Amino acid sequence: MLFGMPVADEPLDVLLGRALRQLRHQWGAGVGEVDLAPHQARALRIVHEDGPLRLSELARRLRIVPRSATEVADALQERSLVLRSPDPSDRRATLLEMTEHGRSVATEVGRMRREQAEAFFGRLSANDRASLHRILTELLDQGE
Template sequence: MRVARTQRRRWRDALAPWDLSPHQARALRVVGAREGTRLSDLAEALHIAPRSATEVADALQARGLVERSADPTDRRAVVLTTTAAGRRVLQEAAAARSADSRDLFTRLDPTDRATLARLLRTLSDD
């Protein structure tokens, strides 16, 4: 658990230049991966209440990272898409997180990294 907390803290720090919380960054990744994401789908992906997904989307929209539009298949529903600025932030933040992860895991020698990866895959729910 300490290692997980350490990694979450490091990721929060890595996201600081974009003033994104880890939760906002995850939401942006979901929308970026599934352009035209409904708010209900965002809530499900983040395991949060629909009202909370609306708040996260509001924050991302206020920063110009996502935009809302009517769902082409159901005008009552709203879908989210990333803006050009949102895609840029996604790419930059992903690069920063990757660099930070490399920095963290290079503390282990290659054999230990391979063993850790194998063990984590074994324990994963996926």
């Protein structure tokens, strides 16, 4: 019960928002174990999966302004998780790529996230998880 209202009676948008906050809170706690802020962990995952990539592409993928992406890259570089190098196709651009240490940390963060997601969604039956996946995919395909 939240504020005197049974959870089952809450509007769908409120329920979804609460579920996402709970999941983000769990992920944030796990990421804290490797001493990364959630936005840094997200940036590290993007570079790990799709790098090397330009800072401007990281900013686009994180949906932040380029200056903020520079700050995120600075923090990751200070921890020896990424390296910067000039883009051979455009000397004005900078590429971010993973270090060995960065790959190790990204792998660990991914493992923790999968475990936390399994614990969170594992309370649902396989059929319910499949239905939720289908529904969210449909909603996101229409919204983008």
